[in-house]
Amino acid sequence: MGLIKIFSGEEILAVTLKERLEESDINVVVRNNNQANVLPSIATAKAVELFIQETDFGKANPVIEEFRMNM
Helix, strand or coil, X not given: CCEEEEEEECHHHHHHHHXXXXXXXXXXXXXXXXXXXXXXXXXXXXXXXXXXXXXXHHHHHHHHHHHHHCC
């Protein structure tokens, strides 16, 4: 099994969703490609992506849907 992307967006939203998933004992992988610290002259903020194991999707889906409905 592999990882599936469940979210791509602003960091504050990603952190919130990650915390909710972890409360349900779901491990989350965060991918943040923000290069602002490396190249301060670049002002573009890249989206933060969240991934989970495919096998956890059934357990994670209700949490994800509730999060999306309350955005």
